[in-house]
Amino acid sequence: MMRWLLAVLLWVATVPASAQANQQADAAPLQFRDAAEETRFHALASELRCVMCQNQSLADSNALIALELRREVLDLMREGKRDGEIKDFLVQRYGEFVLYQPRVAGRTWLLWLGPALLLLAGAGVVTAIVSKRTPPGLPADDGQEW
Structure with a gap:
């Protein structure tokens, strides 16, 4: 029994060394x-x-x-x-x-077109905000100089 236990312990001790040798190879x-x-x-x-x-x-x-x-x-x-x-x-x-560069396919179209769509949407929002603003009217010229 003792020899069997010793043999098992020796075998367990050599397994990591052989695995490491294979990895290095x-x-x-x-x-x-x-x-x-x-x-x-x-x-x-x-x-x-x-x-x-x-x-x-x-x-x-x-x-x-x-x-x-x-x-x-x-x-x-x-x-x-x-x-x-x-x-x-x-x-x-x-x-x-x-x-590294996924293929353009049906399930990856958003990955490829998403940045352009976001840029266009942002440009649309900025255009809408700017067009809603009306420039304040210029004050009437009362002939005075400042």
Whole structure:
């Protein structure tokens, strides 16, 4: 019984070390075949959002999921997928949130047109207020100089 307990304790003690070793192995820098592949990868990774770090691009994030997504993006590039196909794949998997610039669609039209509509509404309100004001009449000239 005591040996079994000791074996379990040793196994539990080594699990975090092996998990950390796997994470460090995953953190190895990506190897690119040529400069064109690296340029394309960095451009694509800067257009994608880390699904864990809400305001960081995939290129800037140090989260473990970002490392995995960068590897997956590179693998998809090497499979011959175009940028649009890679984005479509990630959108299917993680939703529109993964894109820094959401697509113009039926459910995102307000996001794209909202600022212009607010600006037009504000201009309309200002015009209505200004047109309702009547300039005060000029005082009659009584011939006196001040």
